[in-house]
Amino acid sequence: MTRCPALLIAAPASGQGKTTVTAALARLYTRRGLKVRVFKCGPDFLDPHWHHLASGAPVHQLDLWMNGEADCAQRLHAAAQEADLLLIEGVMGLFDGDPSAADLAQRFGVPVLAVVDASAMAGTFGALAFGLQHYRPGLPWAGVLANRVGSARHADMLRSGLRAPGDWLGALMRVTTGAEAGTARVPGALLPERHLGLVAAHELADSQQRLDVAADALEGTPLGQMTAPDLQRWAVDFPLPAHTAVVPTLLEGRTVAVGRDAAFCFIYDANVQLLEQMGARVVFFSPLRDTALPACDAVWLPGGYPELHTVQIAANTGMQASLRAHVAAGKALWAECGGMMALMESITLADGSTVPLWGLLPGRVTMQRRLAALGPQQVAVAGQTLRGHTFHYSTSDCSAPVVARTARPGEAAEPGTGEALYGQGSLHASYFHAWFPSSPTATAHLLGGAGA
Known part of the structure; x- marks a missing residue:
């Protein structure tokens, strides 16, 4: 049995900022000297480019159908043995797909961090967070992070709408012009997109700087201020699978x-x-x-x-x-x-x-x-x-x-x-x-x- 803090970063839908938050978390804690391993839920090629750059480690996919449960368990166990923090970026909305990100979180007991684009809401933010947490009984839960927030006052409105104050993990501000005086903010097009998804990290000369901007912004939130001992609240046991597949050497010498x-x-x-x-x-x-x-x-x-x-x-x-x-x-x-x-x-x-x-x-x-x-x-x-x-x-x-x-x-x-x-x-x-x-x-x- 190997125990390691872990989070599954999910959202109510695509386009809410899961990739940015996951990469920012990986970059922030890697900068602090922690060994972070990142996974991507589902068959995605592009988001892992950013997570690899942020964490400095290979990024593997986790999908209960494509991988199979035993393969997912084996990869999580191996990563937990060497890491201080495991991050899993979800796919689409939390409950979308079969299997969904929620299925993966529930199967392995990984707490869900919900990222919500709060740019056009106030009190409804609390209802949405409550629904994500309680829609499925027994879903492991970490809390909620508001993304693309307009102002400190807006953030206060969002926070006050939560049923459980302890669910609040902070707000990332919405701007398109970079940093404003005294406040670290995430540019609107931090991770640019095109027809197949995100532009890969290796295609941009300033990829590392973009990640640092995101990590700096996250550092000002309650989530970003958590120390390694604080993260233990989200520690998960990852047992070694009962049966580990033996890989045949069918390409030996080739x-x-x-x-x-x-x-x-x-x-x-x-x-x-x-x-x-x-x-x-x-x-x-x-x-x-x-x-x-x-x-x-x-x-x-x-x-x-x-x-x-x-x-x-x-x-x-x-x-x-x-x-x-x-x-x-x-x-x-x-x-x-x-x-x-x-x-x-x-x-x-x-x-x-x-x-x-x-x-x-x-x-x-x-x-x-x-x-x-x-x-x-x-x-x-x-x-x-x-x-x-x-x-x-x-x-x-x-x-x-x-x-x-x-x-x-x-x-x-x-x-x-x-x-x-x-x-x-x-x-x-x-x-x-x-x-x-x-x-x-x-x-x-x-x-x-x-x-x-």
Whole structure:
């Protein structure tokens, strides 16, 4: 049994400021010398970039369906053994989704810190906080933090509306021009967004300064003034799971090259960790800048933002030729979502222009202004079930052979539904983002490992 303070940062809806508060907490307590480990509830790639920067440690996903309960328990136990504070950022609203952030909090006994955008309310803030706390009996509760507050008087109004004064953990002020005299405040666009979510931390030159501004603002709240001993009020027991999965070394002696740069950045840290546990040597390369693959046995081309870098992709004919030679030699290439898009013949952008791509797959991609697909998915690979999700703003027309189709949890795959898994020689590609730990055997198959 390992005991460690833990908080699940949730909200009544998306867009309330969960990511900012989670990253600010991580940065604040890391600056004070505490070892903070952060998790993200649900299959999100972008928020973890900020949490990794804030905490200085890898960020893993926690999802009772995608991971499974045992995997979540194992990750929490391992983190609690080495950390002074665990933070879990929720997903959407507290009770949204199945499973929801509330399900995770209740399963592991992690107290919920509710972040509420209070910019357009006063007394209703107390009703909302009361409802979040009591809607589900037995929900562990830490308190509430008001975000985007207009003034000290506004904060007093919000605080006075709470049934339990002890629930008040402070207010973060709403401004768009930075700091005002004597008061630390959070800029309105502290963490900028675009069509797939937040801009990743590594894309902004001032990311660390943005986190410090948020941490400084939080430091003035009751929550931010808590010391390490104070945090023990939220200590949780994280037992070692009764059965710990043994990872088969199906990639022993193989080198897996993983694309990683501004265009290909949707990478679960846990996926890389699993490849290493399976015996692989993992090397990274930039599909945008490098003109050839590193020496490797398999390539993983992850998702990201190829649509924002089409000129550079098309111009990198050296990487195009290297990928072609890799596949022609019968070596495995797994491309997911953005990685698959880059392998198509062309892409039609939102402005109607069409740009050539690398052309390893016979097909074309078209960007949409609205979300084309979103949600948890699973797919059968090598007789195993590989879990993950889909989230994309483009559609594709591809004539490569379809070897499988994804399905929603609890549903069977049907022709013409879900996401296509294309198989062309040693190349496999799909819009599907895979959570490798859900099936090491299926992962090894996609990467040409033992039994492939």
